[in-house]
Amino acid sequence: MLDIIWTIAPIFLLIVLGNLLRRNGIPSVEFWNLNDKIVYWVLFPALLFHTTSTLQLSSGMFGSYAAIILSGFGGAVIFSLVSARLCGMPGTIGSSVLQGAARHNTFIALAVADRVFGTDGLALAALVTAVLIPVTNIVIVTLMVGMLPQKEDRSVVRAILRDLARNPLLISVLLGVVFNLSGIGLIPVLHDTTDILGGAALPIVLLCIGANLRLTQMKASTVPVVLSMAGKFLIFPAAMFAAIQIVGMQGLPALIAMIFACVPTAASSFTLARQMGGDAPLMAAIVTLQTLVSFITLPIAIVLLGRVFGVSF
Template sequence: MDIVLSIAPVFVLICLGYVLRRGGIPSAEFWNLNDRLVYFLLMPALFYVRISTAELSGETLATLATVLYAAFFAAIGYGVFVGWLIRRDGAVVTSLLQGVGRFNTFIALAVAEALYGAPALQIAVLAAAALVPVVNLTVVSLFALYAPRPGARPVLSALKGLATNPLILSILAGLLANRLGFGGLPVLHDTLSVLGAAALPIMLLCVGANLKLRGLSGDAVPIALSAVGKLVVFPAVVLAIAMALGVESLQAQVLLIYGALPTGVAAYTLARQLGGDAPLMAAMITVQTLLSFAAMPIWIAIGEWLFLPG
């Protein structure tokens, strides 16, 4: 019950974002611009501040990457198998693969901080830094395989996108500042800290604002299979590998939070851009976000029982 109460405000903010947008408060244009504010300013500020002042350890980063990459590729393998099993077209399979592999960073950061404070938020940021490039390149490569478009160069476009991605750039800047000992520069650090503090509540409202409950359409089979892959297979693999490697307790809990995340809202945009099934993707995002309200506390409770005894 303590876990549910601790993370309830995260999901209340998501619901509030949905209600505000559907009520026209303040306007649809506001929410579209707010997404850009989060993506180009608030999230990069948060990433820079946390990474530039973190106590970086090669062992820590290697551990986070090992567990998350193994779980991600296991989920992708599951998606490829069930995609073959249900015999759907390439557009549907790409949405299924995004559904099992992508993650909603916003929710991970908010839940980690709500449950375990600033140290967990710092670990969550480092985990995102490890995952973001690999997930994006893998997903785009899968689009090229399953839904090729004549003359298109999705992988090259993805590489260009990563080179100009504000989150990636903020991660690199944070690593450089950390390495050079510039992480706590007066004024700059304080200003970015204020912006970063605004990131979590605003981006949770944006997550809710982007949910689409009305007019959901899509094949129920891939929707259900994507939910199983993302909310059962992914966290189960994270749990198994973290136990096998003897991962430190707080790191293991943050990794498990990542494992139990719903797929990210950016998957819908990518489905539209690269020829996926966008309506199906919207349904997957919404269904998984709603199911994660129940699934995430269960996985976190299992993790606390195993990794945080007493």
């Protein structure tokens, strides 16, 4: 247990450091805004392309992963929608519960997989990302359209869907898979460059996650926060675990998939809530609280699930 905590601790220390740096204006707010763009448009796409283009893909593995991952995601979506309806929540609050329960922080999951399990873990995490990114964005945006009032026709929605079509993370994963299946092999200059850029992605993105945490906006209604926590840390993992048992998956692939179920919701949920007219302060509180709670829950989950799936550390 302590070994896992010490291994993961630097990840969360970087998140804390990023928050402290931004709160103290080091080096400046503009620096962190630019860092977000560099990570999103350059560093992480390079990491995902390099990983997926060199991963040993099999149709059987991809199909099994899709089944178990979408089961967990679907369970969280259904739970959030039903619970919000039963509690009589308006769409603005219900959409925050939806994002809090069903979205995931890809960057933390990739960082943990890489830190704890090295190249093999990162490759499997990239495969999970290839499945989750398009499905999560399409489903969440579509549901939020129905839950939130659209003031200026559907211009915001069209802009978001247009951004999804040119999402650099999604494009890099798709290009990596196509490149992988083509059988071309490694191209020295291309793969050397993306390898170097990808190596810088994880530490910088963890600093950015911390910089974007909004500790001053943590006051929020108890019920939606609790429901989002239950959906993300109980329903999502439970539904995925049940699917893993049905499929019969074991070992590292099963554990990497479960890591995605156990990480907090995406930091970008706040931005999406603000763009689409949701409850942005509530979403900021959910993101921050889930990230803080995951400091404790994630290492515990990895240790327990590692024993269940027969993974040694």
